[in-house]
Amino acid sequence: MGAYKINDWQNLKTEDINELQHALISWFEKNHRQMPWRETINPYYTWISEVMLQQTRVDTxxxxxxxxxDKFPTVKQLAKADEEEVLRLWAGLGYYSRAKNIHRGAKLICEVYDGKIPENQKELLKIPGIGSYTAGAILSIAYEKPAAAVDGNVMRVFSRLFLVYKDISEGSTKKEMEKLGEAVVSATNPSAFNQGLMELGALICTPNxxxxxxxxxxxxxxARRAGVQESLPVKKKKEAVKSVNMELGLLQKGDKVLLTKRPPEGLLANLWALPAVEGTADGNAGRSIVLELQESYGIETSDPEPVVEKSHVFTHMKWNMQLFRLKLLSMSDIDYPEIQWVSLKEMDQYAIPTAFLKVIKEIK
Ligand code: SF4
Known part of the structure; x- marks a missing residue:
């Protein structure tokens, strides 16, 4: 069988589409997993769950x-929350820009749509963090509209089902797959159809x-008929993950530890963390974090003593973290709002990202 041309879908017979819809929906209705957001039809629940599920496993x-x-039962309550509180509840899930976008999105929904999540794609796409996949999920699952919801899992299933040899990391392939999704989605039960594709990708049509x-x-x-299911989808190899050596500081005052708020831009923006800075390769381990504390917060320390090493992988970067215990010599009189002394017990009240939680667990 030759490579299937995706646009041939426009010539697909109605009875074939009907068969696909029937088989997928029947399977989903019998085999789907219970999930709290599936217990009611609530566009807010669909929105939050779909954003949380990006790059993250259901169990997590x-x-x-x-x-x-529980904390923010409605869009209006989320819109009124402090960003700090939203990030605290997100801490550990990673990809924090998702949480910030959800919060900004909730405010916009309250300001422009009186707290009601829009029911059409054009308006949904104006909301921060809602792309075509999340919009399609909200429209089909919560509003029962026949919209396509095509993410990486669904593209894998489509690549195999229809023998598509196109690089799924290309934006143009995503667009074509969305057209395909629109062509095959069930008009009578788009929710079960789209969730069926997602569930099939998670449970049966797995990457390996x-x-x-x-x-x-x-x-x-x-793909199965051609015996090539394991070689699809076509996906460009990711660039190698860059390794960065980070120096972290453990500074104690009584039973409290110094936390610093990360800068408002860049990786882990606005989250609370142990003081951290990229180390130098000059063999002077611990020197960078001593200088960072001195220059950024007027904190004089000495004698960096290595305590623990941990690593953490982000999407495009790996941090090799080395924690140094530092002796506090003196502090500036300036009241820096971005530093706090916090006991280990109080730390769960702060939005601390997973990379730092790994290190803090060792201190505990
Ligand atoms: S590759 Fe296998 S699991 Fe995936 S859709 Fe085809 S038959 Fe199903």
């Missing part, structure tokens, strides 16, 4: 989702070793 998301919804013998769509799957 569930407790975060429940805490978030897809479980084709248990797949409800194997009878129409072109």
């Amino acid at each position: 998301v569930i407790p975060y989702f429940l805490r978030f919804i 070793s897809p479980k084709c013998s248990s797949c409800p769509l194997s009878f129409i799957c072109r």
